[in-house]
Amino acid sequence: MKEIKAIIQPFMLSKVEEALCKIPDFPGMTITKVQGFGSEKCKKGVPHRPVEDIVDYVPKVKLEIIVNDDMLDIVVDTIQRHAHTGNKGDGKIFIYDVRDAIRIMTGERGETAV
Ligand SMILES: Nc1ncnc2c1ncn2[C@@H]1O[C@H](COP(=O)(O)OP(=O)(O)OP(=O)(O)O)[C@@H](O)[C@H]1O
Numbered sequence: 605m606k607e608i609k610a611i612i613q614p615f616m617l618s619k620v621e622e623a624l625c626k627i628p629d630f631p632g633m634t635i636t637k638v639q640g641f642g643s644e645k646c647k648k649g650v651p652h653r654p655v656e657d658i659v660d661y662v663p664k665v666k667l668e669i670i671v672n673d674d675m676l677d678i679v680v681d682t683i684q685r686h687a688h689t690g691n692k693g694d695g696k697i698f699i700y701d702v703r704d705a706i707r708i709m710t711g712e713r714g715e716t717a718v
């Protein structure tokens with residue numbers, strides 16, 4: 605099992621979701637509004653400001669998707685193609701190993717729980 609964590613432009617979310625839902629047996633995803641910055645910002649220099657001031661960061665959307673290994677490539681490829689504008693700030697996709705999963709309703713574990 606793998607976790608796919610993708611940080612994308614918020615205005616690309618509906619296009620990405622529509623494409624993901626066309627994948628047979630797509631298991632679901634968690635979506636969070638996040639803020640951050642990419643590699644360009646540090647090159648410009650970091651302005652001094654109070655730590656609670658987060659207005660300067662760029663709004664993004666984070667997708668978290670756990671999949672069985674056989675679905676990894678199609679999900680990553682779908683996100684990459686449908687979140688792509690070709691501009692800076694399009695985002696990133698990170699992939700992690702997942703140790704286990706548990707479906708709360710049934711107690712199933714592992715691949716069948718995903
Ligand atoms: N290495 C990273 N670790 C954690 N979050 C990251 C990382 N790189 C990017 N992000 C997150 O992804 C968002 C979008 O990053 P962005 O696509 O601008 O990256 P970049 O490195 O600047 O590449 P690009 O040149 O394509 O803009 C950032 O606002 C930040 O939230």
Ligand SMILES: [Mg+2]
Pocket residue numbers: 641642643644692693694
């Ligand atoms: Mg950037």
